Amino acid sequence: MDDTEARQRAYWRSTLRVTGVLLSVWAAVSFLPGWFADELNRFVFFGWPFGFYMAGQGALIVFLLIVWIYDRWMVRLERRYGLDDEG
């Protein structure tokens, strides 16, 4: 019983770490390109001004990746702490 509780606590700590890392990526991608759009627009990326590209497409791709990585990572965590279906 104690062991289960310790595992669950460790699982939650890891979850918080994953969430923290991914949330900071999210915040950076969401707000930095918008704030520095003028500066980024001076670079050209496959025809797009880079600031425009980030807000219109680049950020979206990163969001998609974040949610995908989160899903995979959490499945791994569940397995590591024995909290998946078999556990």
Added chain:
Amino acid sequence: MRRSTPVLFRRLGRYYLLYAAGFVGLVLLLAVAERFGLAPRWIGQIFLFSTIAIYALIGVMSRTSDVSEYYVAGRRVPALFNGMATAADWMSAASFIGLAGTLYYSGFEGLAFVTGWTGGYVLVALLLAPFLRKFGEFTIPDFLGARYEGHFARMVGVFAGVLASFVYVVAQIYGVGLITSRFIGIEFEIGVFVGLAGILVCSFLGGMRAVTWTQVAQYLILIIAYLVPVVILSYEVTGVPVPQAVYGKVLHDLGVKEVELFTEPRENEVRALYRLRADDLARKISELPESLVAERQTQTLRVNELRTQGAPAREVAAAERALRDLPRTPDDARIKWERARQDSLQRSIPPPPHAEAHPGPDQASRDNARLNFIALSFVLMVGTAGLPHILMRYYTTPSVRDARRSVFWTLFFIFLLYVTAPAYAVFAKWEVYSTLVGSHIASLPSWVVSWGKVGLVKIEDINADGILQLAELSLNSDAILLLTPEIAGLPYVVAGLVAAGGLAAALSTADGLLLTISHALSHDLYYRMINPEASTQRRLVITKSQLLVVAVVAAWVASLRPDSILFMVGLAFSIAASAFFPALVLGIFWKRANKWGAVSGMIAGLGITLFYIVLTHPFFGGGLENAWFGIHPISCGVFGVPTGFLVIVVISLLTPPPGAAVLALVDNVRLPDAGR
């Protein structure tokens, strides 16, 4: 339950594949029929009625009177299909119809909607969806009631949820009215109620179960309808049918074209004429009421003059109409002329280049634009993670893991549309700038007349040179998307397809919202608080009757034509963001958050948001001069969200911690499926 999922998944996959193929077949059939002379009016009607009939059929087929089926579709919707349904639930008339137009006019600034409406799903995935699924009840107020011990928090949740969803649903029904009235040619007010019937056949009989399966069908139609015109356009302009990948080059060409157009002598002449008109109007406004009398005299004189000279009947009629439309009182004149002055003033300056970030005449206004851009994307993201009709969809998946995966699929399916919208705007602008502008006004295609009649397209040859200049053209922002196929000269069947897509977007969102409202009223208010002994039979009867009442009231409000779609939607986001997000997130991630903190935080956040709107939006008699840091009313949630967090933390720490049952609940939702 998990066993049956793969079988269900395969069967569903087969059904929807067949259905999508059938729909594509219908489109091709109509395209051929158009070649053989089928009238456009018929094409529009066939599209609208056949799609509504499909939704109704699915609705009737999935009718149910089982509580779990009615509220959460039996909790066995596979992640992929729940993702599709949530995407349809999510993408409303504002996204489908409004976004491309907004991007057309605001260029870079409009991208706040694109990032905002997608980035919110990261918050949903990381902070809410898996935990709410583990909690596993029926509604969002259910969670608030359990986590914050009692009816008080639940009631605030019901109030805020109903408010946000109601504002949102009015905007959807308004969009339905717009589409049906344009494409079937009926009155706007009747169109609203026709659309309502389409909404009700799904949600009324089958609740969440019927709505889920209809929404999947609606998603397929709306995404096909959104992609087809812009793929064709992309192929015609660049030779590559992947608009998302190649519009960067078109954007570059557009930049060159913009410089060319903005420096063209005739454009400048037109702009100067508009500036003169604006100055003239300003003079007239300052000389009221004498100027109105003088204006009436000149116009009367002109009518008489034309009559005695025997001018053509058309000119006489126009002069008479101008005289008749003259404002009656000086107050009317002030309002009307001020609006005309603003319009002329706007036309007198060239629009900012499409790709320019945060444009403005001076550094202060550029900084303000930047601040508002960030604020708007923040509110849209947090609002996404607070809208009850989205969050409650994650109750319908079989497991926590499916809930997480389902957010990924949702984001993937909406990504397809949002990544296309900026391309749509760029291609539409390219068509207008390169082919429409500079053509002879006398030989303009017929759509100008048909859309002009509904007042969505206006053309005024102010310098009388017989050629269309950019400043002489005005396209309604909500009409851009529906218009683009016709501007580009595509067959009418594409325009009909786009209209069907817009209808699917508005109907699917309205369905989800109505369901949320009626669940909040019947489940949270009636069953949980008023009559916990109610039989399931009675609960469903109550739900269905609430649904009917709410739908009719919403349609009635929509038929009064309140403010623009975009403002109403923005308001709903700010309400949801400030009322729900702090209480939900702290409820999961901070055990110390208690009842008193949550209740006061929700009320404070919501209060600040509503107060700021009343303070700054002209609809409530406010004005931007009262704004804090120059933040526009659409982003009012930017003040409500931090207030909510702060108040919850402070009040929670000042009052006793929550009980053991709550701590156990929090521990439980934090663990995955197998945990406890």
